[in-house]
Amino acid sequence: MPPISPLVLNLAVALGIGLLIGIDRERRKGDGPGRAAAGIRTFTITSLCGAVAVIVGGDLLLAVVTAGVFAMAGLAYWQARDQDPGLTTEAALVATALLGGLAIHEPDLAAGLGVIVAGLLTARTAIHRFVRSALTEEEVHDGLIFAGATLVVLPLLPDKAMGPYGALNPHTIWIVVVLVMGVSALGYIAVRLVGARFGLPLAGLVSGFVSSIATIGAMGARAAKNGDLLGAAVAGAVLSTVATFVQLTLLIGATDTATLLALSVPLACGGGAAILYGGVFTALALRHKVERQDEPGHAFSVRSAILFAALLAVILVASAALQDWFGNAGVLAVASLAGLADTHSAAVSVASLVASDKLDAHASIVPILAAVTTNTLTKMIFAVISGGAAFAVRVIPGLILVLAATWAGAHFLG
Numbered sequence: 001m002p003p004i005s006p007l008v009l010n011l012a013v014a015l016g017i018g019l020l021i022g023i024d025r026e027r028r029k030g031d032g033p034g035r036a037a038a039g040i041r042t043f044t045i046t047s048l049c050g051a052v053a054v055i056v057g058g059d060l061l062l063a064v065v066t067a068g069v070f071a072m073a074g075l076a077y078w079q080a081r082d083q084d085p086g087l088t089t090e091a092a093l094v095a096t097a098l099l100g101g102l103a104i105h106e107p108d109l110a111a112g113l114g115v116i117v118a119g120l121l122t123a124r125t126a127i128h129r130f131v132r133s134a135l136t137e138e139e140v141h142d143g144l145i146f147a148g149a150t151l152v153v154l155p156l157l158p159d160k161a162m163g164p165y166g167a168l169n170p171h172t173i174w175i176v177v178v179l180v181m182g183v184s185a186l187g188y189i190a191v192r193l194v195g196a197r198f199g200l201p202l203a204g205l206v207s208g209f210v211s212s213i214a215t216i217g218a219m220g221a222r223a224a225k226n227g228d229l230l231g232a233a234v235a236g237a238v239l240s241t242v243a244t245f246v247q248l249t250l251l252i253g254a255t256d257t258a259t260l261l262a263l264s265v266p267l268a269c270g271g272g273a274a275i276l277y278g279g280v281f282t283a284l285a286l287r288h289k290v291e292r293q294d295e296p297g298h299a300f301s302v303r304s305a306i307l308f309a310a311l312l313a314v315i316l317v318a319s320a321a322l323q324d325w326f327g328n329a330g331v332l333a334v335a336s337l338a339g340l341a342d343t344h345s346a347a348v349s350v351a352s353l354v355a356s357d358k359l360d361a362h363a364s365i366v367p368i369l370a371a372v373t374t375n376t377l378t379k380m381i382f383a384v385i386s387g388g389a390a391f392a393v394r395v396i397p398g399l400i401l402v403l404a405a406t407w408a409g410a411h412f413l414g
Contacts, residue, residue, distance in 0.1 A: 007104075009107065011051055013107040014050065014099075014104070015047065015048060016111070017103060017114035018045070018046060019040065019043075020115065020118045021096050021114065022040035022041070022043030022096075023040055024121045025042075042093070043092070043093065046096045047096045047097065047100035049100065050096070050099065050103075051100040051103055051104050065101075069094055073089075073090035073093045074090065088121065092121060099114050145181075146178075146185065154174055154178060159171035159172075168313055182207075200219065200222065200235065201281075201285065204219055204237055204239045204278075205239040205243060207236075207243075208239065208240030208243025209246070212241055212243060212244045213378055213382055215236065215240035216382050216383050216386070218386075219233040219234070219240075219386075220233070220395075221386050223387045223390070230391065231284045233391065234391065235281035235282040238274060238277050239275075239282070245267050245270050245274060248263075248267060248344065248347055248368075248372075249271075252347055256355040259361050262364060263365055263368060265409040266369060267406070269406055270372070272405065273401050273404075273405035274398070277401055278398070281394070336367075336370040336371060336373070336374050339373065339374035343372050346367075346368070347372075350367045350368050350371075351364065351368075376400075380396050383396055383399075384396075
């Protein structure tokens with residue numbers, strides 16, 4: 001049996017795109033004299049026209065065909081403007097022609113975009129209901145701010161060391177702002193979907209894989225805003241530490257197996273303590289009936305996010321100053337200073353020394369746990385600043401318990 005030509009497969013993709021989009025339009029075109037002009041046959045033929053145009057005349061002929069489709073779609077809209085003022089079908093028809101042409105060069109991309117277009121068309125009612133009824137004006141505003149912070153501001157910031165001791169990287173610091181806003185928004189969405197008792201602990205655990213420090217800051221802000229969510233916010237804050245130990249295990253294991261074996265007991269003890277303490281507050285939160293749920297409003301506080309980033313910048317400068325004054329007095333000092341901002345990078349650095357036979361695996365335990373200790377100190381500071389006394393007196397004992405369990409595991413190893 002001769003192999004199927006790639007051109008035939010690309011034409012099949014174009015045919016599938018037209019059929020997929022055309023099925024939805026056929027179901028919505030209506031009946032009788034007032035029915036819409038384009039259905040499954042029109043969309044399928046349009047997609048094939050785009051594909052054939054590319055095969056026969058390249059991109060120039062595709063542009064001509066697309067212009068013709070655009071003209072016909074415009075005429076159909078003008079004739080039906082009194083019955084249906086929307087432009088969805090006409091825009092979809094033009095998109096189908098372009099996707100048919102794209103299928104010849106990039107069939108995978110064209111197929112994916114075709115599915116997205118068909119999905120948007122099919123989910124019209126749900127999307128309209130969500131935008132008009134579920135979303136508030138504040139949420140739309142916050143979404144625009146987050147998009148601007150991520151897609152506009154972040155790419156413009158220089159990604160290089162600046163400031164005192166070269167300790168400040170504007171790009172990295174702004175990532176902290178984005179993370180804090182994102183974690184807070186994730187918690188907000190979780191609360192809106194499943195309620196505070198379930199949403200905040202779940203959001204804290206998931207967000208911890210992004211940044212446990214940012215998660216604790218966001219949960220503290222949530223607790224300060226609504227005291228009824230204090231228990232759930234504490235659970236989310238402590239459960240974020242579980243993610244820290246999971247990430248440490250994965251990163252150290254990927255860097256050096258011997259280091260992971262040496263730290264297996266301390267990491268297991270610390271992670272187990274975090275699960276236990278966070279589980280207790282999760283159980284309390286599930287039993288506690290929230291009298292005052294958060295009203296739909298802002299998903300995050302830009303001011304809080306910037307304050308958190310400013311605090312981290314101060315810690316970075318202080319760490320760099322100490323390192324400059326006292327020098328690299330061994331692996332322990334460097335790991336401890338690095339842990340103030342990020343325990344993972346410090347742990348990977350020490351594990352890399354073991355992998356390159358510059359450090360014994362057993363000797364890596366103390367430097368890595370020192371990084372965990374100083375990182376926990378940063379978390380405590382964020383807990384106090386973001387959530388106030390009520391939040392801090394519940395989170396800090398849990399962090400101390402986790403830290404004590406981790407060092408106890410190291411002591412067990414002797």
